[in-house]
Amino acid sequence: MTHISILDPGASPLDYYGFELRRHREAAGLTQKQLGEIVNYTGSLVGQIETARRVPTPEFSERVDAALGTDGLLSRLVELVLRSQLPAWFQQVAALEVRATEICTFQMGMVHGLLQTEAYARATLGALDRTDLDDRTAVRLARQRIFQKDEPPVFWLILSEAALYQEIGGPAAMRGQLAHLLSFEDDPRINIQVLPFSAGAHAGLTGSFNLYHFTNDPDIVYTESYGSGHPTANPTTVKDCSLRYDHLRAAALSLRDSAELIRRVMEERYGEQGDAGRDPVA
Numbered sequence: 418m419t420h421i422s423i424l425d426p427g428a429s430p431l432d433y434y435g436f437e438l439r440r441h442r443e444a445a446g447l448t449q450k451q452l453g454e455i456v457n458y459t460g461s462l463v464g465q466i467e468t469a470r471r472v473p474t475p476e477f478s479e480r481v482d483a484a485l486g487t488d489g490l491l492s493r494l495v496e497l498v499l500r501s502q503l504p505a506w507f508q509q510v511a512a513l514e515v516r517a518t519e520i521c522t523f524q525m526g527m528v529h530g531l532l533q534t535e536a537y538a539r540a541t542l543g544a545l546d547r548t549d550l551d552d553r554t555a556v557r558l559a560r561q562r563i564f565q566k567d568e569p570p571v572f573w574l575i576l577s578e579a580a581l582y583q584e585i586g587g588p589a590a591m592r593g594q595l596a597h598l599l600s601f602e603d604d605p606r607i608n609i610q611v612l613p614f615s616a617g618a619h620a621g622l623t624g625s626f627n628l629y630h631f632t633n634d635p636d637i638v639y640t641e642s643y644g645s646g647h648p649t650a651n652p653t654t655v656k657d658c659s660l661r662y663d664h665l666r667a668a669a670l671s672l673r674d675s676a677e678l679i680r681r682v683m684e685e686r687y688g689e690q691g692d693a694g695r696d697p698v699a
Contacts, residue, residue: 424468430497431469437494439467441485456480472502472552475559499559502552506646510627510639513648514563519571519630523612523621523665527580528594530557531564531572532607537594540586564607572607575621575665578614581682588687595683602676610669611678620664628655628662 426436442452442463449467450460458477465471478491503511514520514531522529527541539554563569584591601607612619627639635650638658649655670678 429469430494430501431472434473434491434494434498435467435469437490438463438473438481441487441490442467445485452481452484455484472555473498474555475499475562495559496562499556502556504644506644509648510646511560513629513637513639514560514570516631516634517570517629518568518632519573521573521575521628521630521662522626523575523662524580524625525577525621526583526625527585528576528598529574531561532574532598532601532609533557534590534594534597536586536590540590569606573666574607574609575612575662575669576609577612577621578678581611581679582686584687592683592687595679595687598679599676599683602672608672609675609679610666610672611675612665612669613678616668619668620661626658626661628658 424432424436424439426433442449445452447455448460449463453460453463456477457480462471462477466473466477473491473495475492475495478495481487482489482491500508500511520531528537530538533541535554535558538557539550542553542557543550564572581595585594598609601609612621624640629637629639631637635652636655636659637648637650638654639646639648641647669675
């Protein structure tokens with residue numbers, strides 16, 4: 418456990434955040450409990466963040482900035498903290514997400530992390546390892562802040578129909594996740610197409626992949642395997658994956674038909690009535 422008296426602000430972004438939080442709290446003459454009461458968090462959580470044992474969230478940072486009058490300092494620092502908490506092999510990809518003007522992704526088995534709900538993200542991250550699950554979930558969800566930028570990227574998701582039926586987190590979590598996808602129906606910057614079972618053999622059978630497009634830099638393809646990621650700007654690979662994506666987009670349902678399928682699965686498979694009548698071993 419990190420002791421507050423030896424916390425090194427140069428050790429990591431998380432340590433620096435904790436050091437600054439403690440410094441400004443003490444300058445305001447507040448105890449951890451008092452600050453917690455002001456921002457509607459427990460004093461224990463404030464203490465854990467100050468000692469770099471918990472990862473702060475953007476919401477926590479905004480509330481503390483307002484309470485301590487720190488002019489957005491912690492809200493700026495939290496971006497660095499959250500990125501530093503990603504697996505080392507994924508940090509480069511998170512940086513690509515921030516810089517990209519357009520992200521095109523094909524996903525075979527589950528919803529892409531940039532569109533996951535909290536319940537769905539917790540279920541995917543906790544499938545085999547539940548350590549620090551709250552922090553890891555917060556870090557994943559924080560990546561979605563790229564959609565709040567003044568110029569957010571255009572996001573295209575082609576999702577295999579199988580992902581709609583892969584029950585992750587239980588019926589309620591799936592209802593929430595599919596409803597979340599439907600919430601983007603009228604957003605021209607976030608587009609979701611479903612690749613139906615009826616498409617048969619398709620250009621994405623080799624696996625999920627992402628394409629990142631930039632204003633002045635070469636396109637990048639990203640693929641993933643267990644515990645490692647593989648970004649590449651190799652022109653041949655980019656050309657091949659771009660062609661595959663074009664064919665996947667052509668084989669997928671239209672935006673409107675995709676939304677109708679998502680809505681139908683949400684209601685029939687994960688709806689309130691569907692829960693009561695489903696075979697528990699299905």
